[in-house]
Amino acid sequence: MTDTATLSGKKIIVTGAARGIGASAARAxxxxxxxxxxxxxxxAAAGAPEVRDAGxxxxDLCxxxxxxxxxxxxxxxxxxxxGLDVLIHxxxxxxxxPAEAITDEEWDLVVGVNAKGTMIANQAAFPHLKARGGRIVNFxxxxxAMGLRGCAHYAASKGAVLAWTRTIAQEWGRYGVSVNAVAPGMWTPMYDTTRAGMSPEQLEAHDRGMAMMIPLGGRLGDPDADMAPVLVFLASDASRFITGQTLAVDGGLMMVR
Structure with a gap:
């Protein structure tokens, strides 16, 4: 029996690979x-030895x-x-x-990177995947799906990613290209930055809320232990018949809310 979960010989691009989930994915x-x-x-990506492995x-900068x-x-x-087999974006x-205070410049930054950047990266990878099929995993x-107070532009941009992913999964499936999205709930450097901006009272209330909203462990997951194995699976041939899906890897946060 062929081991469909192996990535031996696969050629994969990971964007956002300098730190956090991207770096964890590159290692795994x-x-x-x-x-x-x-x-x-x-x-700083050029000096990130923690995600390098024997050549x-x-x-590259991008x-x-x-x-x-x-x-x-x-x-x-x-x-x-x-060649290219998989894009992990x-x-x-x-x-x-706050929604009422978002400037045009900040909207353009967030939506430009998250939504437009997803479109551009997927389009750039598509010609290389079209001839022989492959995988795209968008973040x-x-x-x-649910909105996020204080981050209306971020929520809007990620909603666009979900709709884009479902649509191109329908359009590109005839070429053997599967396209899925993940909705992670991981403890990352970005989350550390968010926590650092909270007062002790806010942090205590936040952690209490997270403990109530996440059934598995009461806190965000670990990228290496919880997210990376899922990405290995989605990049493998074991996921060949899955497309257009959004997989929440968040300890049950999205389910509960």
Missing amino acids: LTAAGARVCGLDVSV RLTF DVSSRTSATAAINRAVEEMG VAGVQRYT ASAAG
Whole structure:
């Protein structure tokens, strides 16, 4: 019997791979046997040895909100790896601003990276996947399905990712390209930044609320233990008959709410 869960020989691009879930994904996919190219807008990405592994993982700079930058970076990665089997599109930004105070500039930043960036990255990968099929995994959020107070632009952008993912899953399925979304509930550096901006009273109330809303453990998950194995599965041939789905990996947060 063929092991459909192996990633041996797979060529994978991971965006937003400098830290957090993206870095965790790059490590796990490489450990599972894949050749991985990590893309990130941060210049610090070039010095991220924690996600490198014996030459099977390389890095390049990429701004997913720029069609020129993203297309060039993806094309370079495909040429370097000798093909493409999977795109894991993690890159995204989040800002906390009351809905009435969101500026045009902040809206354009958040929606430009999260929604437009998803479109651009998917479109750039598509020609390389079209000929022989493959996988796309886009990162959405529970905010896109339920809304999130203080983050209306973030929620709107992730809602767009969900709708985009379902639509291209229908359009690109005839080429053997499966497209799914994940809605993670993970403890990341971005979440650390959010927590750092809270007063002790706010933090205590927040943690109490999370304990009530997340049935499994009462807190956000660990990217390495909880998210990375799911991405390995979605990148593998074991997921070949799954498309157009949104998989919440959040300890039950989305279910409860």
